[in-house]
Amino acid sequence: MDLFTLTKSLMNIPSVSGEEEAVGFYLRDHLESLGWTVELQAVSDTQNNVIAYLNDTPRVWLSTHMDTVPPFIAPTEDDEKIYGRGSCDAKGIIAAQIIAAELLRKEGIEDIGLLYTVEEERASTGAKIANDHPMAAKCEYLINGEPTDNDLAIGSKGAFRAKIKTTGKAAHSAYPEQGDSAIEKLLDILEDVRHTKFPNDDFFGETTCNIATLDGGVALNVIPPQAETGLLIRLTTPMEPIRDALQSLIRERGELEILSYSLPVKMLAVDGFEQKVVRFTTDIPHLGNWGQPLLLGPGPILVAHTKDEFVLKKDLEDAVALYVDLVKKLLATNGTNNTNS
Ligand SMILES: [Zn+2]
Incomplete structure (x- = not known):
C-alpha cells in the first residue's frame, strides 16, 4: 500500500482518544500481512498499544500515537494536500514511519521496531503502560513522531x-x-x-x-x-x-x-538535520525507559487540533526519507552517542 493510501486508510477509521480499538486492529492486521511480529498491549478493555518488530532486540524504534482529538473529520485530498483529522497528527506520521521501515527492510535493515500508543491527546495513558514493556530495555533510540515541519526537535516544553x-x-x-x-x-x-x-x-x-x-x-x-x-x-x-x-x-x-x-525534555541532536525547540508536549516524557528520545514529523503543529488540519503530500514523502536517514545514522552509532540530554 502506498504512502497516501495508507494515510487515508488510517484516517478513515475514527479514533478519538478512548476509541482506538479499531485502528489498533487495523494496524496489527496490516503489519502482520507485511511479516511483522505484532503485539497488542492492553491499556484498557477496548484500548491497545501496538508494538511491532522484526527481531527480538531492535535498537531503534519509531513511534507516535493512534488517537486524535475530536471530532472525526473524514479525509479529502487534492494534488498538494491531504485534509482531515489525523492527517498530520498523527496518522500521516504512522504511514510515513511504516513506509520508511519497509524501505529499510528492503535494504536488509531489520533492527527496528514500531510503537503506536493510545490516549496521547489526553494524558499519555498508553505511553505510561508502554513504558513497562520488556522491549523498552533493549531500545537505544526512540524516534517519536509529532508535527515538527520535518525539523528535528531538540527540546519540547x-x-x-x-x-x-x-x-x-x-x-x-x-x-x-x-x-x-x-x-x-x-x-x-x-x-x-x-x-x-x-x-x-x-x-x-x-x-x-x-x-x-x-x-x-x-x-x-x-x-x-x-x-x-x-x-x-x-x-x-x-x-x-x-x-x-x-x-x-x-x-x-x-x-x-x-x-x-x-516535564520539559531535551532530545538528541543529530548532525545534518534542522533543529528547533517545540512548545508542545508529547508521549516522550512518559517513555523514559525507551532509550534516547528524538522527535521529528511532517506537518505544521499550528493546524493540528483544528478543523483545517492537513498535511502536504510532499512533507509526507520527505518524512519517509528523513526517517530512513535518521534510523541509519542512529544504527551506525554502535551504541555510543553524543547525547545532550
Ligand atoms: Zn500528536
Whole structure:
C-alpha cells in the first residue's frame, strides 16, 4: 500500500482518544500481512498499544500515537494536500514511519521496531503502560513522531495541568452580605495569575499559562457557593517553582489541585538535520525507559487540533526519507552517542 493510501486508510477509521480499538486492529492486521511480529498491549478493555518488530532486540524504534482529538473529520485530498483529522497528527506520521521501515527492510535493515500508543491527546495513558514493556530495555533510540515541519526537535516544553477551586457561602442575591461569592474570590485569584511572571528557561523559552476553563455558580439569584478554573501551563522549568508560585498567589483564598504534569525534555541532536525547540508536549516524557528520545514529523503543529488540519503530500514523502536517514545514522552509532540530554 502506498504512502497516501495508507494515510487515508488510517484516517478513515475514527479514533478519538478512548476509541482506538479499531485502528489498533487495523494496524496489527496490516503489519502482520507485511511479516511483522505484532503485539497488542492492553491499556484498557477496548484500548491497545501496538508494538511491532522484526527481531527480538531492535535498537531503534519509531513511534507516535493512534488517537486524535475530536471530532472525526473524514479525509479529502487534492494534488498538494491531504485534509482531515489525523492527517498530520498523527496518522500521516504512522504511514510515513511504516513506509520508511519497509524501505529499510528492503535494504536488509531489520533492527527496528514500531510503537503506536493510545490516549496521547489526553494524558499519555498508553505511553505510561508502554513504558513497562520488556522491549523498552533493549531500545537505544526512540524516534517519536509529532508535527515538527520535518525539523528535528531538540527540546519540547512540558505541561502542568491543574485546577484552582474556591468555596464561598450561598445566599439570596438580594442580600449579598449574607453570603460569600466563590466566583469573586476566583476572579481575584485569576487576576493575580494573569499578572504573575512565571520563571522562564534560556533553552526551552517562555512559560505560558492558558486559563482554559471556568465553572461555578448555581443560578442568577444565588451568591455562588463554589467555582473552579482549569489551567494548562507550558512548563520550561521543573514543576516545583510553578506549583509554589501558584500556591503563594492563591494563599488561603482557594485550593490548588494538580491534575498531572510532564516535564520539559531535551532530545538528541543529530548532525545534518534542522533543529528547533517545540512548545508542545508529547508521549516522550512518559517513555523514559525507551532509550534516547528524538522527535521529528511532517506537518505544521499550528493546524493540528483544528478543523483545517492537513498535511502536504510532499512533507509526507520527505518524512519517509528523513526517517530512513535518521534510523541509519542512529544504527551506525554502535551504541555510543553524543547525547545532550
Ligand atoms: Zn500528536
